[in-house]
Amino acid sequence: MIREEIPFFNAEKIARSGQCFRWQTVGDDGYTIPAFGKVLRLRQTNPWSIEADCTPNEWKQVWRPYLDLDCDYEAYGASISQQDAYLQAAFQAGWGIRVLHQSLWETMASFIISQNNNIPRIQKSLLTLCGGPEAAFVCPETVAETSEDTLRAAGLGYRAPYLQNAARRYLQDGLSDDLSIGLGEARRYFSSYFGIGPKVADCICLYGLGLKDAFPMDVWVKRILRNHYQGVFPFGQYEGYAGVLQQWMFYYERLLEGRA
């Protein structure tokens, strides 16, 4: 059992932040977290500490990187302009939300399915595809060989061929979690997939590759930029971590609308 104090971590908000779709709640303060073929049981014992049921080695090798625990999120928050009342409020509301570093394939598949979709339905489709809440994430080999009709039956609708195509290219191009690539090249590469556009490509860069300059613009974020930034976010002030701010704003906006 791991017991650790973490200065900036809120499991409940992370689970509701729309970056992962397979976390399950257990009781009031517990979560089962499937990732990288393993399942972690994690409990938030108070606002600054957690318990997790894994070995110290697995904690260090798998879960600390996945939860991005070596990154100083307080410093990101402290850098927010005092003049930016909206972003300050989003930081307060999103306090404890870290940007998960997920497996590349899981991120690709999850966010291909997410397009023009709602979060409960994304979760349901992934549950069906993976075969259970704690099952390993469906692998690209399986998706590549599954019939399009079967994928449609999992609730993917018109996204079924997009996912199948992505699985085949992932395999053909020999992708893996070790992929090392810059943001510009990654955006161009993933946008070249049939069914992946600018938004999903940025989700892959941010959550799957840990490129924190990626800034996924979905309908919520576009609305925020319209209403609070005259349509243009000040990326220049937040070089290297604008994607983290995007995560807090996304969560905050949905919280205000009663959706988080």
Added chain:
DNA sequence: TGCCAGGCTTCAC
């Protein structure tokens, strides 16, 4: 019941 959803492709202009 109708609108919406962590958008994208296609086609007209």
Added chain:
DNA sequence: GTGAAGCATGGC
């Protein structure tokens, strides 16, 4: 390059 239509289907 920009804008609108069409897409599947459950959630609210």
